[in-house]
Amino acid sequence: MRNARLLVQALRDPGSVRNCDWAGLISAARAEQLIGSLAFRMAGRDLPPRVAATFEAARNDAAQARTQALWEGEMARRALAPLGVPMILLKGTAFHAANLDASIGRSVGDLDILVPRASLREVELALIEAGWERVKAADGYDDFYYRRWMHELPPLIHRTRDRMIDVHHTILPLTARPRPDAEALIADSVALESGLRVLSPADMIVHAAAHLIADGDLAGGLRNLWDIDRLLREFGAADPDFWARLQARAGRHQLARAVHRAARLADDLYGTPIPPSWRVRAGVDPLFRARLLARNGWGQERRKLLRFAFYLRSHWLRMPPLMLARHLWIKATR
Amino acid sequence: MRHSLSIQIGPVAFRIGSAWRAPLDALARLYAAYPAPRDGICDFTVRLEPEKPWRRHFRPSVAIKGDYILPDAAPLSLAHGLLAAEMGMNLQMALGQKQYLLLHASSVEKDGRALIMTGESGAGKSTLAALLGERGWRLLGDEFALLDLDSGELLPFPRAVSLKNGAIRALEAEVEPDRFGPRLEGTPKGEIRHMRPNDEALARMGERARPALILFPRFGEAEAVRGVGAAETFMRFTQASTNYVTLGARGFEALNRLIAGSPALAIDYPDSDSAVAMVEGFWRELAA
Numbered sequence: 001m002r003n004a005r006l007l008v009q010a011l012r013d014p015g016s017v018r019n020c021d022w023a024g025l026i027s028a029a030r031a032e033q034l035i036g037s038l039a040f041r042m043a044g045r046d047l048p049p050r051v052a053a054t055f056e057a058a059r060n061d062a063a064q065a066r067t068q069a070l071w072e073g074e075m076a077r078r079a080l081a082p083l084g085v086p087m088i089l090l091k092g093t094a095f096h097a098a099n100l101d102a103s104i105g106r107s108v109g110d111l112d113i114l115v116p117r118a119s120l121r122e123v124e125l126a127l128i129e130a131g132w133e134r135v136k137a138a139d140g141y142d143d144f145y146y147r148r149w150m151h152e153l154p155p156l157i158h159r160t161r162d163r164m165i166d167v168h169h170t171i172l173p174l175t176a177r178p179r180p181d182a183e184a185l186i187a188d189s190v191a192l193e194s195g196l197r198v199l200s201p202a203d204m205i206v207h208a209a210a211h212l213i214a215d216g217d218l219a220g221g222l223r224n225l226w227d228i229d230r231l232l233r234e235f236g237a238a239d240p241d242f243w244a245r246l247q248a249r250a251g252r253h254q255l256a257r258a259v260h261r262a263a264r265l266a267d268d269l270y271g272t273p274i275p276p277s278w279r280v281r282a283g284v285d286p287l288f289r290a291r292l293l294a295r296n297g298w299g300q301e302r303r304k305l306l307r308f309a310f311y312l313r314s315h316w317l318r319m320p321p322l323m324l325a326r327h328l329w330i331k332a333t334r
Numbered sequence: 335m336r337h338s339l340s341i342q343i344g345p346v347a348f349r350i351g352s353a354w355r356a357p358l359d360a361l362a363r364l365y366a367a368y369p370a371p372r373d374g375i376c377d378f379t380v381r382l383e384p385e386k387p388w389r390r391h392f393r394p395s396v397a398i399k400g401d402y403i404l405p406d407a408a409p410l411s412l413a414h415g416l417l418a419a420e421m422g423m424n425l426q427m428a429l430g431q432k433q434y435l436l437l438h439a440s441s442v443e444k445d446g447r448a449l450i451m452t453g454e455s456g457a458g459k460s461t462l463a464a465l466l467g468e469r470g471w472r473l474l475g476d477e478f479a480l481l482d483l484d485s486g487e488l489l490p491f492p493r494a495v496s497l498k499n500g501a502i503r504a505l506e507a508e509v510e511p512d513r514f515g516p517r518l519e520g521t522p523k524g525e526i527r528h529m530r531p532n533d534e535a536l537a538r539m540g541e542r543a544r545p546a547l548i549l550f551p552r553f554g555e556a557e558a559v560r561g562v563g564a565a566e567t568f569m570r571f572t573q574a575s576t577n578y579v580t581l582g583a584r585g586f587e588a589l590n591r592l593i594a595g596s597p598a599l600a601i602d603y604p605d606s607d608s609a610v611a612m613v614e615g616f617w618r619e620l621a622a
Contacts, residue, residue, distance in 0.1 A: 023349050023376040030401040030430075050347070050375045057432040064582045298335050298351050298381055299401060 003028040003297035004222065007038070011226060012270050014041045022051050024297025031299035032222045036062035036105030062105045069093045069108035072163050076113055077196060079130035083122055086197060088114040088189045090168065090207060094198040095227070098190075102230035110155070110164040114199075116186055117169035124153055124167065132156035132165055141330055149175050149319070171207045171253075172215055175319040178254035180210065185253075201235040201242065202249035209262035210255050213288075217307070217314040221292045222269075228262050229270040236273065243275050265289060335381060340371050344480065344491040344539050346431075347371035348423050352382040353390050357415025364416065364494050364515040364528055367536050378402075378430055380422035385409040398422045402429035408522070417518055417526060420496065427478055427491075428576040434480035434489060435581060435588045438574040441479045441488055442471040444617065447546035448488045450479055450596070452574045458553035461501040462609055464529065468508050469610060473535040474543065483584045486591045487542040492535045494528040502527045504606055547620055548598035551609060555602035559612070562598040 003024040010017045010025060011034065017025070029035040039058035047055070073093045080087050089097050092108035115123045128134070136142045136154040146154040151174065153167040170182035185207075188200045199207060205228065212224040235242045250259035260280075265288055266272035267279065291310050294303040301307060315324055335351030339358045342348075352358050378401050385395040394412035398404075400422050407425075410418045427436060439452035440463030449471075451459040460476040467473030475491040482489060494515065497505055502525060506514070515528035530536075548567060562570075571589055572578050578585045599616065603609035 023379060027379045027401055048373050048375055050371075050373055050377065053433055054377060060582075060584070061432045061580060064580050067582070299379060300335075300381065300383075300399075 002293060002295075002302075004032070004293040004295040006297075007032060007034065007295075008222065008269050008293070010038060011041055014045060021297055022048065026051070026054060027299035028295050028297060031295055033107050033220060034223050034226060036065070036107050037223075037226060038105070040105040059105065062107065065107055066096050066103065068163075069096050069111070072111045072158075072161070072165075073097060073113075073196060074194075075130070075158075075161070076111060076127070076165060079126055079132075080115075080123060083119065083126055085115055085119040085123065086186055086189065087123075088186060088197045088199060090114055090171075090199065091211075091227075094204070095231075097192055097194065097196045098198045100231065101234045102227045104230075106227070110166050112152075112166045112168060114168045114171075114182075114185060114189075117182065120153060120167065120169055124156070127156055127165065127167070131159045131161075133159055135164075141334070145327070149173055171210050172255075173318050175323065176214065176317055178210075178214060178258075180206070180253040180255060200249075201231070201239070202246045203253075205231055205235070205246055205262075206250055206253050206255050206259055209250075209259040210253070213258035213261050214255060214317060215314070217310045218288070218291045219301075219307075222295075225262070225266055225269060225292060229266045229272045232263065232266060232272050232274070243278070261285065261288065265292070269293075340374075340376055341365050342369045342371045343423075343493045344475070345434075345489050346378070346427070346491065347376040348378050348380060348426065349376035350380045350382070350419050350422065352415070352419070353384055354382065354394065354396075354412060354415060356412060357382055357396070357419050360416040360516060361419050364530055367530065367533065378423070378426035380419060380426060382415060382418055382422065398425065400426055402426055404429075410521075414518055414521055416515060416528065417521055420494070420528065423493065424477065431478075431480075431577060432580060434482060435585050436575055436577050437479040437481060437571060438477070438576070439479040440476045441474040441543075442466045443474055443488075443490075443543040444471050445621075446543055448474060448543035449547045449549065449613065449617070450488070450545055451549045451551055452479075452570065453550050453552060456553070458501075458551050458603070458606075458609070460495060461497070461504060461553075461606060462551055462613070464495045464497065464501070464505055465508075465606055465610055466613065467495075467531060467535060468505070472538060473531045481545075481588055481592060482542070483581070483588045485542075486588060486595070487544055489542055490535070490539045492531045492539050494530050497527050497529055499524045505529055545592055545596045547616060548593075548596050549613070549616075550598070550600040552600070552602045553609075554604070556604060557608055557612065558602040560600045562600050564593050564598075567593050567598040 006025050007028045029038045035058045039055035042055050073089055090112035092106050093111055095103035135157055143154050151168055151170045151172055155164050157164050171180050185203050189197045191197050208228045250256040263274045263278055267274045296302050337355050337358045338351045340349050381399040383397050383399050384390040385397040389395040395409040396415050396418045397409045398407050398418050398421055439450050440459040441448050441450045442463050453459050463476050476495040478491050480489040480491050513530040518526045
């Protein structure tokens with residue numbers, strides 16, 4: 001079995017994997033940043049001692065990562081509190097802060113936050129005042145590119161904690177064709193008891209789907225899709241109108257196609273329950289599926305051509321052809 | 335991968351895959367007496383891959399990959415493939431080992447009790463441990479000391495000793511030639527030669543030891559000894575551990591317990607023989 005497939009099966013139905021290629025499963029899970037999630041799925045099962053010990057260490061590690069991620073979110077909250085602007089946690093940190101099922105074993109790399117576009121400048125200055133530093137040269141092409149065209153500021157890294165923060169003002173690059181309604185994302189965000197804010201459930205899915213399908217090249221996509229599976233299951237079970245709400249919300253952000261595709265892929269790979277009306281056949285889904293599974297038991301990426309095609313697609317989605325040509329030219333010649 | 339090899343070192347099993355045969359042949363010779371993982375399962379995977387697809391045959395260039403990687407690690411030449419495999423295994427331990435508190439330290443055992451030596455690169459901790467390992471002590475490890483988080487015991491991790499420059503000659507003078515790997519010249523760290531620990535160290539690699547003494551050796555100075563306080567020892571070990579922070583409270587407690595139970599000394603020494611004599615002296619005092 002190609003090992004990304006074994007990883008998917010183990011996540012989907014932990015009881016079904018026995019006497020498998022454990023080393024391959026663990027390598028694939030580490031490569032896809034899913035070792036923590038897998039370790040929790042496998043908890044309490046009868047496993048070979050070495051595998052059980054690896055998973056136990058991964059669970060402890062995930063607990064520590066959670067503490068660190070929440071602390072980082074709190075640090076940003078404190079830095080921005082005097083400004084009085086809304087700060088919304090995104091992605092992994094948001095899942096942890098809201099105690100969602102998607103947070104169980106979820107690793108978190110950078111801290112992602114969303115703020116109103118009009119506040120970007122004061123937010124950046126307040127973060128720099130609080131110890132975050134610019135990574136990209138302030139006068140370089142990258143810096144210019146971020147500020148002109150991206151949905152986030154150039155990344156900042158904290159001087160002493162060495163953690164990165166991505167400050168978003170919307171959820172897709174400005175050069176992408178869909179134009180999500182950033183004001184609605186902020187207006188409908190939800191306050192948590194801790195004083196932190198996260199996106200509304202439907203917007204959380206829209207963002208995860210936008211990130212996976214409408215932006216980027218699907219590298220590491222199995223984890224993003226696992227997020228989507230967990231979120232859809234939890235929200236769908238809690239609210240009978242959730243799917244209608246999601247449908248409406250996806251339309252409002254011009255991301256209905258991405259959301260539908262993400263839900264179909266989650267259904268296909270992780271068995272996510274989705275409404276029958278969402279389960280339509282779409283011609284290129286198998287390509288997405290193959291791209292997501294392009295990882296072998298040594299943790300290596302496979303299917304070079306397919307990956308390259310998705311890499312090209314990610315640029316195509318991001319910008320019009322002339323701009324793309326200019327951008328690639330600058331990147332290739334520096 | 336085209337070629338692969340699994341090795342068990344102490345409690346840790348590695349799986350090494352390679353695009354070339356030669357590095358694994360060298361590794362298999364060096365680790366000839368080590369067991370294969372009993373359960374056939376491995377903790378960590380190392381991959382030796384061409385740095386670019388065409389660099390497998392044309393001017394081969396070995397990139398060190400695996401479960402855990404350093405994004406900017408420089409590739410090595412195929413002649414240094416064995417070193418690449420060793421570095422790959424070290425990297426997995428440094429970045430991925432979360433079951434034990436990992437200390438960048440060498441350790442040896444006598445009478446069931448362990449001596450831990452740590453210090454900056456070049457301080458001589460590796461050479462000293464290798465020499466003691468040939469002179470009546472059991473070598474537990476030359477690079478990483480693994481501390482059990484619950485029991486506070488040290489787990490042996492007797493990988494091949496990585497000898498550098500002058501230390502190569504010192505050990506060649508007292509160790510059988512068939513325990514050495516190839517001489518690797520012109521590596522980023524100078525001349526390197528790996529040495530397999532002796533049969534006792536390998537036969538007893540499952541046998542733990544309780545820490546009894548901590549040393550901070552420093553090579554190249556006149557003989558001197560200074561007691562090191564608990565606070566300084568603690569700080570030095572937090573800097574010498576790659577996973578102290580990620581282990582959280584459990585790492586803190588394990589380290590505290592280690593320091594509370596073992597006196598610590600900083601020693602300066604002019605040459606290996608005087609260092610060995612100093613260590614034997616401390617050990618006698620400790621037992622008295």
